[in-house]
Amino acid sequence: MNNKLVIFDLDGTLLNTIGDLAAGCDHMLRLRNLPTHSYEEYCSFVGNGIMRLVERALPAELRTPEYVAEARRDFVDYYIDHIDLYTQPYEGIIELVDKLSHAGVKLAVASNKFQAGTDKLIQKFFPTTDFVMICGNREGVPLKPDTALVDMILEKGGVDYNRCVMVGDSAVDIATAKGAGIISVGVSWGFRSRQEVEEAGADYIADSVQQLDEILSAI
Numbered sequence: 017m018n019n020k021l022v023i024f025d026l027d028g029t030l031l032n033t034i035g036d037l038a039a040g041c042d043h044m045l046r047l048r049n050l051p052t053h054s055y056e057e058y059c060s061f062v063g064n065g066i067m068r069l070v071e072r073a074l075p076a077e078l079r080t081p082e083y084v085a086e087a088r089r090d091f092v093d094y095y096i097d098h099i100d101l102y103t104q105p106y107e108g109i110i111e112l113v114d115k116l117s118h119a120g121v122k123l124a125v126a127s128n129k130f131q132a133g134t135d136k137l138i139q140k141f142f143p144t145t146d147f148v149m150i151c152g153n154r155e156g157v158p159l160k161p162d163t164a165l166v167d168m169i170l171e172k173g174g175v176d177y178n179r180c181v182m183v184g185d186s187a188v189d190i191a192t193a194k195g196a197g198i199i200s201v202g203v204s205w206g207f208r209s210r211q212e213v214e215e216a217g218a219d220y221i222a223d224s225v226q227q228l229d230e231i232l233s234a235i
Contacts, residue, residue, distance in 0.1 A: 025184035028206025035102030040095035
């Protein structure tokens with residue numbers, strides 16, 4: 017199986033990170049005496065990188081480039097030091113990643129989370145997994161759904177596009193896979209609904225980690 021590569025999204029796919037993302041945004045908002053948001057609202061804010069998360073959390077009248085950039089700095093300063101207070105892997109996902117790795121499947125991560133945060137979480141929760149690449153938001157590389165991260169991973173992994181699978185919980189991940197011409201698997205346990213990945217045109221949808229294992233084994 018060493019000619020197959022599985023690219024995982026991070027937030028909402030491998031890890032439930034919403035508690036720490038919400039706490040970081042709440043901290044940034046409280047510094048400014050601004051109202052905070054509910055769990056459901058934060059779930060709808062994530063998926064397009066930290067800048068967009070912060071922008072969406074701010075009142076519309078404050079969403080100027082300068083204000084958002086300043087708010088993002090406050091968010092990141094807090095978040096990077098408190099990134100794993102509430103974050104946990106989804107049940108069974110660490111075992112699945114280990115199983116795939118031991119079976120010879122090449123693995124990678126493609127996230128819109130900033131690179132330092134992506135690295136820190138992967139190192140904590142998957143310290144022994146040999147990923148082909150761990151890609152977060154980095155300077156000069158566009159965010160998903162642009163296919164740049166996928167292209168970088170495939171070049172590094174030396175795997176054909178028709179042997180690559182992308183797994184994610186949002187329409188952004190499905191659009192990325194479609195744009196790159198690779199197989200897409202939507203998961204329904206993340207921050208977005210099953211309906212979202214279904215309507216985005218996911219090739220497969222997994223409602224549990226066990227079902228994801230079965231899908232990946234069959235592809």
